Amino acid sequence: MTNPYLSSATAAGTASDVAVEWDRGNDQWWDWYMSLADSPAPVGPLVDVAEADPGPLPSDDEVAAELAVPYPVTDTQVASFRAESFVKLPGVLTPGALARLRARLREMLDDVVDPSVGFQSLEMMWLDDALVRSAVLSPRIGGISAALLGAERVRLYHDNALSKEPGAGRTPWHYDAHHFPLDSPSVLTAWIPLQATPVEMGPLAFARGAETWKLVADVAFDKHGTSYDRGVSDAFRRDGVQVEDRPFAAGEMSFHSANCFHTAGANRTTSPRMVLATTYFADGVRVIPAPTMVSGDWRTFIPGAEPGAVVASARNPILAPPTP
Numbered sequence: 001m002t003n004p005y006l007s008s009a010t011a012a013g014t015a016s017d018v019a020v021e022w023d024r025g026n027d028q029w030w031d032w033y034m035s036l037a038d039s040p041a042p043v044g045p046l047v048d049v050a051e052a053d054p055g056p057l058p059s060d061d062e063v064a065a066e067l068a069v070p071y072p073v074t075d076t077q078v079a080s081f082r083a084e085s086f087v088k089l090p091g092v093l094t095p096g097a098l099a100r101l102r103a104r105l106r107e108m109l110d111d112v113v114d115p116s117v118g119f120q121s122l123e124m125m126w127l128d129d130a131l132v133r134s135a136v137l138s139p140r141i142g143g144i145s146a147a148l149l150g151a152e153r154v155r156l157y158h159d160n161a162l163s164k165e166p167g168a169g170r171t172p173w174h175y176d177a178h179h180f181p182l183d184s185p186s187v188l189t190a191w192i193p194l195q196a197t198p199v200e201m202g203p204l205a206f207a208r209g210a211e212t213w214k215l216v217a218d219v220a221f222d223k224h225g226t227s228y229d230r231g232v233s234d235a236f237r238r239d240g241v242q243v244e245d246r247p248f249a250a251g252e253m254s255f256h257s258a259n260c261f262h263t264a265g266a267n268r269t270t271s272p273r274m275v276l277a278t279t280y281f282a283d284g285v286r287v288i289p290a291p292t293m294v295s296g297d298w299r300t301f302i303p304g305a306e307p308g309a310v311v312a313s314a315r316n317p318i319l320a321p322p323t324p
Contacts, residue, residue: 003224005032008234009034010030010293015227016220019294027113029296030121037172038226038233039266046166046270047200052250052310054095060131063097067138073147080147085213085260086135086206086244087212089144093192102194102274104131105161120272122161124300125314132159136278142319148255149186150281155316157182158301164202164264170262171227173236176279178221179289180258181298182311186282187258192275202265204254205245207236214261215239222266233263247288282316286310316318 002011007023022029059068071092081087093101105122108129113120126136135141136159146154164171180187197203219231221256236243245265248254256262266271287307291298305311 001224002056003032003035005035006223009234010193010223015222015224018024018221018223019124019290020296021291022293022296025301026123026297027117028122031117033174034119034171035227036229038229039170047268048187048197049201049271051271052095052196054099054180056096057100058094058096058104060134063100064134066094066097067135067140069140071144073138073144078148078150081257083210084206084208084244085146085210086254086255086256086262086273087141088244088248088252090146092140095250098194098212098250101131101135101192101276101321102193104129105163105274105276106272107195108132108238109161117164119159119171120165122311123158124315125157126156128301129232130314132276134278137317137319138284139320140269141192142280142318143321144255145188145190145280145319146321149188149280149282151186153278153283153318155186155283155285155318157279157316160233160277160279162275162277164267166267166272168268169266172226173207173232173261173263175259175268176256177213177258179294179296180279181288181295181302181307182281182285183284183288184259184281186285187279188255188277189256189277192253192276192278193248194276195271197273197280198267198269199245199247200268201271203245203248204256204262204264205243205253206256207261208242210257210259211234212236213261215241215317216261219268221294225310236261280319281311282311284310
């Protein structure tokens, strides 16, 4: 069976053949990728979640000022990130900053995304909006990323608004080294939920262990169906892999490495699960020799960087370090 979201070019070949580049937009890419999850959308009534009152919202300038202050990353947190391939950090953002960013991303998504789409996304928002730019390029989040990677300087790969609408299903198991055309392990993604995220809302979940990806290296990718997601799940159960799938408190965010396998549950609530996800890499990283369709519209994110070249375009700025 051919996946309906693929073009004739990307559908060609065997189910694991992804050697061609993606030839549609990022919205279509997400439609395709979400269709690879091995479980249906939730059934039955959705759950109401209480919305916290953040009080008077800060201005855009106040949010930017908050994000310019360093976050004290401990040696224990760095060690945990390197041992587990992810770490969750509490209190990175205040409730007011979360609410301000959530409202802005909602406005931006509503302007361009079909409201009937269950998993809504928008990339490269930092180019058009000052508030989003202050978050995506913030010294606070950049400083955390550099500390976790052990990098002197980090660059932006892209930002991503992700709104899993009420009733939308699972995100399949995957790891970002399969997606990002960056030839280095020094890549991570900051996952910033813009509300408290209970289990019913589908928080990001992580397979523990920096070497866990090796357990599923031989599972054949399936660009048409759900066998890859199912194969990864079966392998993790067989090998007793522990999964961190607890809720996110308001202001808590996670950082996961490019080799970290992760997934997310269905949104079984009546509220959108909104996230700002931003990906950073150590300065000096090059493009892999042969990007594939799994990398999506990667030339939009790193324009002018051909295979083998160092990524250093104007769309990949170096993040300024936080001022102590």
